[in-house]
Amino acid sequence: MRKAKKLLSLALAAMMFVSAFSSTAFASDMDDAYEVDRVDGKYAVVRVEDDGEYYDSKSSITIPSKINSRTITRIGDGDSSIFASGGSEKNIYLPNTVDIISDGAFEDSTVKRVSMEEGPVEIGERAFASCENLTSVTFADSITKMGIEAFSGCTSLRSAVLPASLTKIPDNAFQDCMDLRSVTIGSHVTSIGDSAFSGCDSLEEITIPPNVTRIGYDAFDDFILIKGYNGTAAQKYAEENDIDFENLGSSYSAAVRLSTSSLTVPVNGSNTFTVTNPTNGSFSVTSNSSAVSVTQSGSTVTVRGVSSGTATLTVSATGYASASLTVTVSTNAIANSGSALSLDTSSYSFNVGNVYYPLARTNSATAPTCTSSNPNVVTVKYQADRSNRADLRGSYTHAYLYQIQGKSAGTATITITSGSYSASFPVTVGTSPNGSAFCNPSVNFGIYKGRSYDVQMTVTGSNNMPSFTVGNGNVFKTQYVGKSGNVYTFRVWAIGNPGEKTGLYTQMPGDSKVVLHCEGQIAYG
Incomplete structure (x- = not known):
């Protein structure tokens, strides 16, 4: 009996040794799964070994933000795909530390879905070209640039909500995406390149906002229905290419967009608002009252109170609908503090692993920066522009959301800065017995x-x-x-x-x- 117990103990010890060895080997496999190199001064994932135990065991692959203490800010080396053998059908997640998705980074791979956290600003040429199994892309709104043929030949891609900050859809961007059925173009896009959507057999209609002032040769197939606004590049392109056009009228809220619909200024004081003008040209501001005086500098309009009363300001851009706002001039109004800043949080405490979303209100069209005095305790990242929410921005023109997460027990100060203004709040992170x-x-x-x-x-x-x-x-x-x-x-x-x-x-x-x-x-x- 003693001999049997001894043999059992030895067997259990051997199993524990094998288990520990396997766990260590698996961790090593994870480290070895990524090849990192310096590309243009940035640490880049240049290869993912997609035929090993680590890769095969995952249904989704989240590329780490750090590999062996090196922060990953780039995907690909610009010469070839990051996958050694095509990347079997996986969901790929990119961290918010990534700035650039290089030329050809995923080209010809068999990845199925791609999601990006806020952070990337550029998608390179042919970055996802010929990814025939790619069905879905969740873009980061931080992306401002996309290379030619970025998604050409993605025959299974069904919809594309383009990044909010994108200004140009390049040549051949979605050419031959035969199953593409829905495309949403943001209000910052001003140009659609040659053959951008040619060969998109399932794309039956598209709405083109008036901020688009150039549409390239053969951008769309001739069977598509183009929806657009009177006098815009969309109407001109449709007429010149004998394409059906649905006129949505001469008014469009994004044609001349104001940062606010009402403004309060003090007598002898001032306040400001900003104008989004899709023509990238001049606009004029008129007033129906002598209670205010108005000056323009770029996209910023400064309104000075002359005497108590109200005024309606009308902002007009040539060829587009106008927009208006109401100004109240009062002796009790408080003067505007420029790009002053207001936070919805004075202090916060939570546990390791918890997240919280502080809100910053400002009069600046540029998102403030957010930093942590101790990133080992609290990490921060930009979440979203919430300026379209009047309930969130309050009396300010803009509102921005950030995410903070407790990483370890301790304290940190979160500082949000907009121009020369800054505000901060302390955060305490604890360890809960509940985990x-x-x-x-x-x-x-x-x-x-x-x-x-x-x-x-x-x-x-x-x-x-x-x-x-x-x-x-x-x-x-x-x-x-x-x-x-x-x-x-x-x-x-x-x-x-x-x-x-x-x-x-x-x-x-x-x-x-x-x-x-x-x-x-x-x-x-």
Whole structure:
């Protein structure tokens, strides 16, 4: 009997040794899965070994923001795809440290979905060209530049909501995307390049905002319906190429867009607003009252109070609809402080792993910077421009949202700076006996109706299982999948309608705080 027990103990010890060795080997495999090199002075992931144990074990690949203590700011070396053998059908997530997706970074790969956190500013030439299995791309709104043929030949791509900051759709950008059915063009785009959407057999209609002043040769196939506004480049292109055109009228809210619809100024004081003019040319401002005087400098209009009363200002750009705002001049009004800053938070405390979203209000059209005095305790990142929400911006013209996350116990000061103005608040991070849950990945995502998406929650500080919920159960339903170590996997199923979205939340047992991790949307198509 003693001999049997001894043999059993030896066997268990051997199993523990093998298990420990396998765990160590797997961690090593993760490190070895990425080849990092210096490209134009930046650390870049230049190769992902997609035929090893680490890659095969994952349904989704989140490229780390740091590999061996090196911060990754670029994807690809500009010469070849990052995948050694094509990249079997995976969902790829890019971190917010990435600035540039290089030329050809994913070209000819078989990746299925790509999601980007806010951060990238440039997508290179042919970056995703001929990715025939690519069905969905969630763009970072921070992207301002896209290279030629960036998504050409992506035959399974069904919809494209282009980045809000993109100013030009380049030549052949989506050429031969035969299943592309829906395209949303942002208000900053001024040019659509040659053959940008030619060969998009499923694209039956497109709405082109009046800020687009140039449409290149053969940009669209001739069977498409172009929806646009009277006197714009869209109408001209349709008429010159014998393409059906649906005239949406001569008025469009983005043609002349003001940062506010009303303004209050003091007598002998001033306030400002900004104008978005799609013609990139001149605009004029007129007033129906002598209670104010008006001066212009670039896109900024300064309104000075002359005497008590009200005035209606009309802003007009040649060939486009005008916009107006109401000005109230009062002896009790407070003078504007330029790009002054207001935060909705004076202090905050939360646990390791928790996230919080502070809001900054300002009169600047440029997003303020947000920094942490101790990134080892609290990390920060830009989340979104919420200037279109009057309830959030209040008396200011702009509002910006940021995300902070507790990484370890301690304190840090969060500072948000806009021009010469800054504001800050202290943050205390603690360790809860209830533990904390980290979401992997923590990026917003989109999936088609009827499809599912797996979310992994890594728990630290306890062995408790988090409860996992969505904000709107009519958009997603949830399912617990399983546990591996301290990692819990949950599945969400898209049951709502295209365009609907909701947040994903966890709550640790015994903890009163419900934590928002990311947002999911049901994709069109």
